[in-house]
Amino acid sequence: MSQKPTIVFVPGAWHNISTWEKVTAPLEAQQYKCICVPLPSTMGNPSTTFLEDLDAVRNVILAEIAQGHDVVVVVHSYGGLVGSSAIKSLTKKPQSVSPSPTQPTGHVLGLAMMATGFAATGISFIDHVGGKPPPFWKADTESGFAVIVADARELFYHDLPEEEGNLFVSRLEKQALKVLMEGGEHVYSGWKDVPVWYLMTTDDRTFPVEAQTHLVQLARGGGGDVTMREVESSHSPMLSKPKETVEFILEAVAALER
Template identity: 25%
Template sequence: MKRFALYAGASRGDLGPTRRAPDELRAVPRRQPVGRQDLLDRDPTVSVSSTPRRTGPIPPWPISATSRYRLPTGRPSSPTMAVTPRLTIFTQVVFGELLSWAGSSSVVSSIPDAERVTMKLIRSPFTHRILAPAAILPAAVLAVATAGTAVASERGGASAEAQDSGKPTVVLVHGAWADASGWNEVSESLRARGYPVVATANPLRSLSGDAAYLAARLKTIKGPIVLVGHSYGGAVITNAAAGNPNVTSLVYIAAFVPDKGEDTLKLAAKFPGSRLSDDPDAPLPTALDAVPLGSGPTDVDLYIKPDKFSDVFLSDRLDQAKAAALAASQRPITPVAGAEPSKAAAWKTIPSWYLVATDDRTIGTENLRFMAKRAGSTTVEVDAPHAVLETDPDAVTHLILQAAHDNRPSLAKTGTSTTRTALLGGTAALAVAAGAVLVIRTRRPDSAA
């Protein structure tokens, strides 16, 4: 395809189109606009440099020192005012318009020589030196603040969210016939999202003693706490959370939720579904082994029999090898812990969440539903056994995250501070005012035309 270019200064009909060698092909800029032509009104396709450069919009490189343009006041600029980046031109227009308005206002006009003083300020070299920083600094702060907020909100790793002071500490309390290692997968998932996690030991000796042990542990934790209990651990957190203002959420995972004066053994027998015993009249549940600890009749530890463990605790949802390993590592509970009445009911004053395992053969699914409904808990149902921690840790994690997200009393710490709000608001106001001035100037007829 043939390409042509016009020599600079060639008028139509003088030299006409002239063929040039391929190495000479380049766009030649048109002549520099006259000094009194408003910079904002000229053809944007015209190059503003007095030296040959490519055509296009206003370039980011400097304008020649002899370039002249008028400020919005209608007076031509001097060569010293040819500060060239587009941002500087923008700020000159904005501040020139604002100063011009101030000079013509009724208040300022009462001052002798107000217009002369205003124009002197507009033309002052110092004014032009501070115009660019005056616009750049708020814009830079806004960009950094916005970028920082975006990065902080998008990060999901532990290194980012662990520094978020608004995230509550999640305290996990296991129940009978398990230990703190049952929370491993849940704990890893929560830590990966930046939540501090404490998977505390549960002595399983007595309800009052276990609750006191946990309450003392909770007092060492600063900030909001999401307290989670599984199985018998639900009764423990119900008592330990009472009177602790830092506990903002209670999460029950297939757990006991006793009212004041109730014990866990009676709650498990309220509705059918538990397979801990085949004989309701037996002095000891038939699925349990009693290992003596002393001479007293209650000085025993209760274990689930190894041949019953997979059925009662896991609903046969795991392979035999895994079930046998869990049966071998189970932690026993004493009869006193199951028979001791609850002394508090923290769920009456603290919001609660509940996961109902629909194939629970330890407490019984209907018993879980009864307690969840009575407590007014936000409830989800999962097709899982009593040991839902082992079979469905993701469902457990999801419910805990709901509780942690919906009840975060320190959200003000993670949101925008008052100082930052004022800064962003001021910057936004400057941008809006500047845009309004530009619109007004581009629509106002040129007084010098």
């Protein structure tokens, strides 16, 4: 059995696990077990809750640590809120319950975050972004979905070749609105419990680099152990800069293992 940690990938809103394919293949070639978690909120059911997204990720992590495997969680965009919340009590934080022979023996070693914010315990996604949707999507309360109203290729994939960018636009899923508007009681600032590696996307048209920089500074000021790297990419570095993204993940995992 490989002693390398399992890497669990959490996509952003509207996105499915195909966004991770360019980075999981080279990581698996280096004998890392990679698990990409589909979020229930992207499966066409508008009644999906934030807790269902959280549990989908947490259950994958629990299954790995129950087998004695350590885990690194890689998150992107909205997935940062889910991943941070899902690791509650599963880290080596001193106040975590000590494992016994009948309890999990693995732990979450840390988070590798990209183009995302830092979860605040008890605060929903919509309250994290100021209480109303950003200009590029609207809350369609009639359908129950968050609807992108901007040019999705420009928003997420402007630095991909046009044909490939259009391909990933065609793969975008319906995003349940409820998970973005509610569920704050389940949000947890797990990034405070583990070391964090953060990949800043400097040509991001969805989440400007200035906002990312500000949030990293706030996280550090709030006690976060945050190591920052940069990549000149759109909001989707795993697609437009997969080599650099893989290098970032490998550097993060190596440091977290130590």
